Amino acid sequence: MQLVSGGELFDRIVEKGFYTEKDASQLIKQILDAVKYLHDMGIVHRDLKPENLLYYSLDEDSKIMISDFGLSKIEGSGSVMSTACGTPGYVAPEVLAQKPYSKAVDCWSIGVIAYILLCGYPPFYDENDAKLFEQILKAEYEFDSPYWDDISDSAKDFIQHLMEKDPNKRYTCDQALQHPWIAGDTALDKNIHESVSEQIRKNFAKSRWKQAFNATAVVRHMRKLQLGSSQEGPGQTTPTSPCHGNLLVPGDHHGSLSESCQDCCTQKSTENSLSFSTHHCPQSNRV
Secondary structure (H helix, E strand, O other): OOOOOOOEHHHHHHHOOOOEHHHHHHHHHHHHHHHHHHHHOOEEOOOOOHHHEEEOOOOOOOOEEEOOOOOOEEOOOOOOOOOOEEOOOOOOHHHHOOOOOOOHHHHHHHHHHHHHHHHOOOOOOOOOHHHHHHHHHHOOOOOOOOOOOOOOHHHHHHHHHHOOOOOOOOOOHHHHHOOHHHHOOOOOOOEOHHHHHHHHHHHOOHHHHOOEOOHHHHHHHHHHOOOOOOOOOOOOOOOOOOOOOOOEOOOOOOOOHHHHHHHHHOOOOHHHOOEEEOOOOOHHHOO
């Protein structure tokens, strides 16, 4: 287990006085490197979101660490992944649809994170949970003006490849790492700190975006949306991220993978549970 003391991703961005698209690109590259390592080892995180991205230290050049492996799963470990779990604003459409899914769900989540890092608000938002789920299921999101006017077309193209509704067409981590916005020089150097940090403050207040979500309500909404028969048994619910595995970061792979997340990935009951947390981002909060 590693101790991290650098704080959460959003807090660091807000505290900065200068923040650019290139900074966001470098952050996403770190996340892609870490998740690629997980995927190469057969691990699907299933709950990637900004609050699970922590800085290792307070140093300006500190690396990003991925935390909270409570919902992680070993792919191909004898059971098909179909449990609806994670945080609705970040989960892929196939998860909400309760279809069998793969590690591609993590790549969708990275796309959502990249979107937020460039504008400060989430791509999907609605006061009504059922409508929020409908947006995600249809992959309905936009690059709203004026918030995206100064963001490069390359960045938008990168996000669209990750937030692709069809998981078979969605970028893998390997493909994303080869995109010009990550591997090239298409990320812009213009300071977008004022706009992004203001939106982060408004849309991700801890009292709103970290609240727990009632799993029973999720099931009810899914039934209303006719998402198909549930894989869950009656009364089988668990809190979001019931346990915390060790932190993982590329270039710092001490010990075996089983040591890194053994407390989480070996939970036999994982695929017999439904777990969500959520936050709402009403459009009226934007300025």
